[in-house]
Each structure stands twice: as structure tokens, then as C-alpha cells.
Amino acid sequence: MKIALAQLNFHIGNFQYNTDKIIQYIQKAKVENVDLIIFPELSVCGYHPNDLLERKEFSVWCDKAVKIIVAECKGIAAIIGAPTINESQKGKKLRNSAIFINDGVIEKVVHKTLLPTYDIFDEYRHFEPNTEFGVVEFKGQKLAITICEDLWDDQPTNNSFSKSKLYITSPLEELSVFNPDLVINIAASPFSFNQEGNRKDIMLRNAQEYNVPIVYVNQVGAQTELIFDGGSMFINCNGNVEQEMAYFTEDFCTIDIDNLPEKLVQPNYSTIEKIYKALILGIRDYFVKMNFKKATLGLSGGIDSAIVAVLATEALGKENIHVLLMPSKFSSDHSIDDAKQLAENLGIKYDIVGIQPMVDQFEQALSPIFKGLTNDVTEENIQARTRGILLMAISNKFGNILLNTTNKSECAVGYGTLYGDMNGGLSVLGDVYKTDIFKLARFINRDVEIIPENTIIKPPSAELRPDQKDSDSLPDYDILDKILFRYIEMNQSPEEIINEGFDMAVVMKTVRMVNMNEYKRFQSPPILRISSKAFGFGRKMPLVARYEGF
């Protein structure tokens, strides 16, 4: 049996685009004499449509698209992912389904059993889980069709205090009684740099435990925050990866499972290189799918904006980037020089607009009200917000989308100005800790100095008052990031973090800053997600809560 794996990039709700792409690959597969072509989870509508699933017209469009695709499957079999109607009079009205089409007819519709409802996942909101199991007979083979999380029955509970299992059912255990010859898993599994091993481990364990080969077909491409990395696989029944598809790009391959081709595995990219590729894909897909072309950002001479400029240039092309350098009286000379040098290295358009005249005018206008009061964070924020207005003016006038340059460490502790440097259509680095920012800079400069060395080595500063340094008000980033990772990604309690040897005062200060700044993050732009716990809709914290984390 010859199988094709179609690891493609879909667009939520863009039925014309998704259907055309699916049909194009079905035709390609026919030419290559493929028996069965497999597309990822929810390929027809893109992952995840969320509350569009509550709308009648959305279901109608899904059904129409499926019908068009089914008609194209004369002489071939295909598995596509789509929401389908739950015909029962009770329970949620939709299923997350894999539709098995053979020779122009839907032969079987398999529904997802395990519906993830943690972190960024929210599938139980819309879908009724499957409770019936069976295999599909095709060309003398018994196929066990599963959908993404169905193979993750071992998933631990999302509580930090428990090692028990999240799920009660094991779909593969249920399916194993039918002695399947092949397990097929269609997926929409997003990238997390700190969980990259998990996915492969799960596949290998399942293949070995049930002594069955697995075909895993993942989505690729970004949908706002979520970056799907691809890496589809064929694993033999000994748990060895026989074929591994590309990461962060569309890919297509055919496998004769009775006569396997030469083993193919992907080069072992470093974690930083994966993050780099993920962020570029995230930027590019946001622009393509929103129908935007051009970006803007403020270049401060600092490392964060430098990296965003590099990534944006790579993603969108240098002709589509227009940056502003916006010095104030607190900006050091080298900041402007470094920023100019970077813009010249990248070949991107830049303008210099000093902010002092506007800042002075604001301070003058407010002086009757602020009479007798000393300067404080108010005046610092006026500078950041003046820059925000200038960048948004470029955005409004020329249609360049503003990219936000806040990093995860800053975002966590609230070291940023709402309506100032927190502005933007997309946060590129909001899930990248400052310590990884430095690694990204080194990776970018691995062959040529693109980011000026001075930008990398100088002490981080917001330059909003004389001689300001981040380290005036924050712990050193190498300590801060370790505490943040334990508190945010690992859900450790402050007590546990202190018990690991971190200074109590620093831990408590950090935790308080994280907790106190939920209100700022609430208004943050969408953040490209590269970790297992990004700020945004995968981390739901109540705003009015009062707790110290201890």
C-alpha cells in the first residue's frame, strides 16, 4: 500500500484556499499512484476555528468543502480532518472528525476521543468526545484512525501537584483489540521548544507497546499565536522513525509501507535554530493570513528590537520593513549609531524622529496639574507612549503593521509601558526569555555581524532616565529567567523555588511582579508561542485575585 503524507499549511475559515490545496495534493498523489493520502487534523477549516464553530454558516461551509473534496477522490482514498455534526439529540453538536474517503465515497467518519482542554487547548468547548471504536478495512489492511491527542492518553494532569493521568480512556488500547495493521494519527500539534522530545517519545512508545507502525501527519504553519511545526513521521512497529518530514515548512512524501524507502530523518537543529525558524514562520504566516505585507517597529539600539528587525526582514523581505529611530535626551549616542548600523546591515528603510519636542509639549501641558510634584514613572511613560504614537502613525499612514519587541522576561514582570512599547499587532518575542534573546543574537551573527556587537554586549537599558539600567529594578536576567521558568512553565510554588536555592527576597519580589502585572498582559498583542506556557489564552489568570503565591 502506497501512502502519501500531506503536511500542509491551512488558513482558518479560508475554505476556498484550503479546499484548492487539498485537491491539488490529491491530484499529485493520483499521479504518483498513491493508494491513500492523509491530511492533518481539521485540514478543511484550519486549526482552531474556535467560536466560529458555533455559527451555522461555518458548519455549512465545512460540509460543502468536504463534498467537493470527496468528489475529487475518484480512484484514490483520502483522510481529511473536519468538524462534523453530532446527530445525537444530546451532547455537543459537533465532533472533531477524520473522514475516510474511498473512490469518491465517504466510507467512515472517525471522531476524536481525547479532547484536550488545557493550556491553549479548548476542544471540549465545541466537540462531543467519541466513545465507539473500530478499524477501517482498506486494501486488506486494518487501519486504526486516530486524531492527535488520541495517542496522548498518558498525558499527566495539568496540576503541578499531581503525577496522575489526565485521561480515563486509552483509544489505542480500545483499538488494539481489533489488531490494526497500521495506526494513522492526524494532528495539529504546535511547537514548544521545551517539549520537542515528547511528541516523538509518545509515538515510539505507542508503536512499541502495541507492536504496530504509526503514520503521523501534522499541520505546519502559524495561526496567530500558535506555530505548528510539521515534522510528520512514519514509525515502524519497533518504534524506529523510518521517515521524518521537514520542520517549519510544507512537505509531501509517499511511502510504500510494504517496501519502505531509504530511512530519512531530519537534521538535528539546535533549540535556538528551531526557535529562530518558528518565529520567522510565525511572523510570515500572520502577515500572509491577515493579508498584510509591510511591517514597522522602533529600533532603539537595544537587542530586542534588533532581533525583531532581523526576523521581520527574513520573514517579509527588506523592502517591506520601515523602522523608526526615536531618540530622546536620555538616549546615548551609541544607541542611534547601533540602530543605524543594524538598519544598514539589513538594508531596511529607516527614519529618525526625535521625541523631545512632543515630550516637552506634554510636560508643559500637564505642568499646571503636576505643579510641585517630582518626576517619576509618569514622565518615563510619556516618552514610551510618544514613541508609540509615532510608530502607529507610520502604521496608519503606510499600512505597516507594528511589531512588538517586548521579551518574555519583561512581559512577565511588567517591565514595559502599556500603550507605549507594549503596542503592536503581534508580539514576536513575548515568549522568549531575555537569556534566550542573547542566544538568538549569537545565532543570527553566527557567520556575519548583522547585529552590531555593541548592541549585544551593552547592559540592557530602557533609556527613559539618565544612566538607567534594567538591573536597577530587576534581578540579573540569568537569575530572573530561572525563577520565571520555574514559576510560569513549571508551576512551581515560591516555596519550591526557594528550596532550590534561590534567594527568598528575589523570588518573592519576582512572583509579586508577575502576579501584579496580569492587567498589563491582558492588553498585550497576541504573542507567538514557542514554549510550553506562553502568556495569552493558554494561561488564564484572574485579574482581581489577591494572592501572594506563598
Added chain:
Amino acid sequence: MKIALAQLNFHIGNFQYNTDKIIQYIQKAKVENVDLIIFPELSVCGYHPNDLLERKEFSVWCDKAVKIIVAECKGIAAIIGAPTINESQKGKKLRNSAIFINDGVIEKVVHKTLLPTYDIFDEYRHFEPNTEFGVVEFKGQKLAITICEDLWDDQPTNNSFSKSKLYITSPLEELSVFNPDLVINIAASPFSFNQEGNRKDIMLRNAQEYNVPIVYVNQVGAQTELIFDGGSMFINCNGNVEQEMAYFTEDFCTIDIDNLPEKLVQPNYSTIEKIYKALILGIRDYFVKMNFKKATLGLSGGIDSAIVAVLATEALGKENIHVLLMPSKFSSDHSIDDAKQLAENLGIKYDIVGIQPMVDQFEQALSPIFKGLTNDVTEENIQARTRGILLMAISNKFGNILLNTTNKSECAVGYGTLYGDMNGGLSVLGDVYKTDIFKLARFINRDVEIIPENTIIKPPSAELRPDQKDSDSLPDYDILDKILFRYIEMNQSPEEIINEGFDMAVVMKTVRMVNMNEYKRFQSPPILRISSKAFGFGRKMPLVARYEGF
């Protein structure tokens, strides 16, 4: 048996406060010879802690608080709501529980069966549903203890295209086999002006169907967006409300169920009066629970900011409000006069800061870049954003939290400036359509003219260019709001709306504006929720989706 209903206002995560309050009412109940005192759902930790439930220390605090409360229950019985650990090795690690305490001992822990996972609800994310049913024997009576949604087994699916039931299980049907003498429902049920009848109907239907009296104890108070309205009830087995508690305020009552007191029902407030009370409670609780005292906002002379000023004054006291009047060259004289008059009517502090000097400075600074280009929305946004900076400066300098004044109609169609008039810590009117804004103004002025008549009757305008009117770019609000309500609250398709007789071009323009502006709403402040479908976390729309809604 003498029962006490403790309809109280809790604070998420504030265990000291919640525990003290619960104990205070237990002591009060003891003095009044109460047999059983009933507190609302998740009373120990507040509703809803969301992902705080993933943290070990949060569970530890819950358990500690429960132990302290249990010890206070010598000589009395109590039902409190708290998350409890699911001891099974599989499934989610927590339960949403009602703890039945009798004479200082936990006699029974009942878990919630139906976990709402639609709109603002997300309980299946954290809780494992109950599957076992039984009653509690107390003083010779069989009590069927249920938690909020457990009585809503009739809930329709959240899809607009289906009339089928969302739930497969009916807890009351399961419990009815034990012939309970009394059904107790502890709840955290938020206010929706367009579903106010539902809750009572559900209770009455259940009482009649199972021929059993029901005690319903709801939370009161706001937790950021969600406003819990109270209105706890005792319903006899004929489905008649015998006792109804206050709305939008804490309340406590005792009922001898063998010897019912005189019938008590609440005055029948108009919908607008309820919305008025809900918004005031929403503002007040946001400030109290965030530990804020003072507010600021911009008074434009228009109706939206006028209403926010009135509500904030009522909620926080006139001494805590400091507003800015920020005229530009496009502001009409009457705008300033109307705003001044309102501030004087309310007795609140105001300052006048003209924005023209800053706006001119921005335009001058940008002129080399914008050379040869005509004015457009860019220059309008610079005005709105300059006002945003001034208001945030007041907020930063004096600690006055900025209240956002955007209404739901504007928010829906994106008629507002990000980082300008969309700024604020809390959106007061983001769930109130413009047509209801006018009704609120009339309600506020019912006895005395607080809001100047001219503010109410003049055509709505953003005053960002000469002679601008909202009606230049938007349909009339009475048409617009009807279309929006059908599209947003009712999930009707554009086709259905057109079939109801609305103009096709207007419907399609409106729907496109709603869909295109998800990105703006993504960065909106939290919005006080008063309808059945507010913008915010109860309406999850993908940003990169491309669809026309037709």
C-alpha cells in the same frame, strides 16, 4: 429545619477575607438558631480562580481554609463551596465541590456533575465531573445537594443551528430516585440582562417536575468582567417563589422550611435599572478587589463618557474622580460647556488640557516622512492617542485608574482608536449597545438633569475632523444595534439577518466590520459583562481567520 442563605461577595484567592466572612456569617447563624447555613459555589476561593487551580499552593490554601471553617461549625451544619482533590489516579485532579459540614465534621462532599464549558465558562478545563449520586440525611430530611449548572440539564447546545440538549446527564433525575425532601443549589450565576427570566424558569420547572422545594444560593459581586447578581431564592414544590433575596448586594436570610415566613419577592426593576446597578457594582468591586480608590476618564461632552462619569461617581464617590476635558480645534464649544456642566453637576474635579500643541508637534515631527501625502485617519488617531497619553499621565501621577468609555456598538465595528480612546483599566460600557446608552442616560436623568440634555440629544460624533458625525461612516444606531444583536448575541448568519428584512449591503458591511476588528478587541481592556454574549473571553474568535460570514 431552619436554613440560612448567605448570599455574599467573595474575592478570588483572598482566603483570609473569604474565610473571615464565612465564619462571621456562621456565627450570626448560630445566634439565630439556624440548623443549616448555605454559602454559594466556590465560596472559599471565589469564582473563578481559573489557572490558579493548576498551582499546588492554591489547593493547599483551599484545604487550609476549609479546615478552619469546619472547626467553626460546632453546633451547626453548613454547606460551603470549594475545589477538592480528585483522589482517583485518572482524570482531572480537582472537583468543584459542595462540602456538607455538620457539628465540626465534614459529613459529605458532593461534586458538580455538569461543568459548563461555553461562553465565559471553562470548568471542564480544571474539574473532573461527578458520576455518583446520593442524598444527605440531616434532621430527618433528605437533602439533594447540587451545584449551579447541575440544575441546567436542559441547556441547549451553544450552536446556533441546533435545538438539541447540551448535556447527556440530568443530575436531578438521578437524584429523584432517592426522593429528596429538599434540593439545595449553590451557584455562581452571572447577570445577563437578556436572560434574566431563564434562571427563575429553570428553578420553577425543576421544583414542579420533581415536586420538591429548592433553595438556591447565588454569589453576588463582580470579579473583573463577571457580575454576579445574587437573587437567591426559596421555591416551594409547586414552583412558587416564597423568598427572593436582594439583587446586586449582599443579603442574608433565614427560613424555617416547616413554617415558612411571609412571602418575600423583590421589586421588579426595569432592565435598564438592573444594568445601571450591575455596572456600578462592577466598577466598585473592580476597584475594591484591586485595591484601587480613584478613577480618571476623559469627558468629551458626549453621552458615553458622561454616563461613565455618573456611574463612577456613584460607585467610587465624587471625591475620587478626576476627569480631563481635552478639546482640539475640531471640538465644538458646546462639547466643553456640556462636559463642564456635567462635572459641576456631579461635583467632580476636572481639568482642561487642550491637545492642539502636542498634535501640532507630532504632525511637524512626521512631516518629512509624510511629505506630499493627504490627511487621513492617521491624523485623527494622533488626536485620540494624544488624549490617551494625557489620561495615562494622570493615572500614573495620581494613581487614578483610567476608565474606558467605549460602547458595545463602537467596539463591535471597530469605531475607536487602539492606544487612544480604547485605553483603560476597565471598560464600563463595552457590553452596552448605543441604543441602551440613551436609555441609561434617560434613567440617570429620571428625576434631575444630571447629564446635560444637549449631551443626550446631539448627533453622536468623535469630533476628530470638521463636522464629523458617527452616521457618516456607520448605519443609524437603531439599525446597527439590531443587526449586531442578531449577529453577536443570537449567532444568526448574515443570510438569516437579511431574511428578517434588513438591507443586504448594510448587513454585509456591518458583519465585515465586526470580523475585521477582532484584532482591536484582542487588546481591549476587560469589559463589564451584562449581556449573554460580551466581547472578551466568552467569545473566542480566531484572529487570522478569513471569512465573510456569508
